[in-house]
Each structure stands twice: as C-alpha cells, then as structure tokens.
Amino acid sequence: DQQVKQNSPSLSVQEGRISILNCDYTNSMFDYFLWYKKYPAEGPTFLISISSIKDKNEDGRFTVFLNKSAKHLSLHIVPSQPGDSAVYFCAAVTGGYQKVTFGTGTKLQVIP
Amino acid sequence: KAGVTQTPRYLIKTRGQQVTLSCSPISGHRSVSWYQQTPGQGLQFLFEYFSETQRNKGNFPGRFSGRQFSNSRSEMNVSTLELGDSALYLCASSPGPLTGVVEQYFGPGTRLTVT
Numbered sequence A: 001d002q003q004v005k006q007n008s009p010s011l012s013v014q015e016g017r018i019s020i021l022n023c024d025y026t027n028s029m030f031d032y033f034l035w036y037k038k039y040p041a042e043g044p045t046f047l048i049s050i051s052s053i054k055d056k057n058e059d060g061r062f063t064v065f066l067n068k069s070a071k072h073l074s075l076h077i078v079p080s081q082p083g084d085s086a087v088y089f090c091a092a093v094t095g096g097y098q099k100v101t102f103g104t105g106t107k108l109q110v111i112p
Numbered sequence B: 001k002a003g004v005t006q007t008p009r010y011l012i013k014t015r016g017q018q019v020t021l022s023c024s025p026i027s028g029h030r031s032v033s034w035y036q037q038t039p040g041q042g043l044q045f046l047f048e049y050f051s052e053t054q055r056n057k058g059n060f061p062g063r064f065s066g067r068q069f070s071n072s073r074s075e076m077n078v079s080t081l082e083l084g085d086s087a088l089y090l091c092a093s094s095p096g097p098l099t100g101v102v103e104q105y106f107g108p109g110t111r112l113t114v115t
Helices: none
Strands: A010-014 A019-025 A032-038 A045-051 A056-059 A062-067 A072-077 A086-094 A099-102 A106-111 B005-007 B010-013 B019-024 B031-038 B042-050 B053-057 B064-068 B074-078 B087-094 B110-114
Touching (some): A019 A032, A045 A062, A045 A072, A072 A086, A086 B042, A099 B042, B005 B087, B010 B019, B019 B087, B031 B074, B042 B064, B053 B064
Parallel strands (some): B010 B110
Antiparallel strands (some): A032 A045, A032 A086, A056 A062, A062 A072, A086 A099, A086 A106, B005 B019, B019 B074, B031 B042, B031 B087, B042 B053, B087 B110
C-alpha cells in the first residue's frame, strides 16, 4: 500500500531551467508534506515543507505547491543548478508526527 | 551542533546472524526514527521512539526491534538475518511532538550487507 508515490524515477533538466518534481498521495489525513534531497553515501537533507492547510510555500529557489483536491504536490526548482543533482524524496506526516511516509524518490540530473 | 551519528557505517554479516546498529541524535532531540532504504523501495519506516517509548511501528517482521535510552540514543537490532535485509539503515532525529518542528535530521546511515 504505497500511500505516497513518485511516478517518475528520473528527470533530466538543463542548467538554468525549471525542474518540476511530482508526488501523489492517497491518504487525505496527512498533515504535512516535506521534500528531502539525498546525495549518494549521505542521509537525506530536509529542503522544504508545506502544511495541508496551505497551497504554496517558497524558500529561495525552491517552491512547493499542494493541490489537495487532486492529492498532488510538486517541487519547483528555479533556476536549476548542477549541484541540485540528487535524489529527491517527498514525504507525508500524520498522527502527531509519529510516522513519516516516504515516496520512492526521483533522481534529478541537472546538465551543465 | 553535531549532527546525527550512526555506527558502524558499514557492516557485513552472514545469514542467520544478528546485528545491532546505533544512533546518536542531535543534542536536545528526543524523537528518533529508523528507516530501511533499498533500491526502488524508497525509505521504509521501521519505528519511532520518543522518551524511551516506541510510538509507532512500520510493517516489518518481529526480527526487527529497537530501543531508546534515557539520553535519547537509540539502537536497532535485527535477528536471524536474511539476504533481503541488505540495505541502508537510516536514523533520523527531531525535537519531538508539540515543538512545531516537522522535519527530521538524518544520519549518514549504516550500510548492511548480508551474505
């Protein structure tokens, strides 16, 4: 039962262009959604989060959009940089933050 | 502040053996979660501890267990190892509930190989 899905295992984008990473979920009880970035041989690093009561949150080059009716969220990176090349995981939290459900990840490659 | 530390970083075990992994959270963090990462499966939630109590558990067999100590350090144990247990085991810490902090801070992981 994969409650959080990232249907694109990989994405390639030219440097300077926009990267859009997508995530779908099935559980309408999720309270928060988060994005993490992971480099090889390192643990995931928190990027940005959004509450279920909001539809947009922005932090520098990173913006997360939440569409509750479609149970869909996306991460926009503008402009994309080669250092952004990593695996991106979306995650969802419920129940007093006791349990975090992660997607399977999307590998982003930013081409110089 | 020092980050989350995990020991050991790499481990090779034989089927049937048992293994204990250790995690030291960020100072002041009282919640510790464990995840298993395998190719194509993302991060699978194992369990979460807060104040020495397991608050939630993922869908893993009873061979996977854990505990948390009074200083918030945590250990996880896997008994009767199987080849399919080969994975990256990640520990994450956070301040805990009612702090307004949602995100978790991850350690570098322990790479377990079962032969």
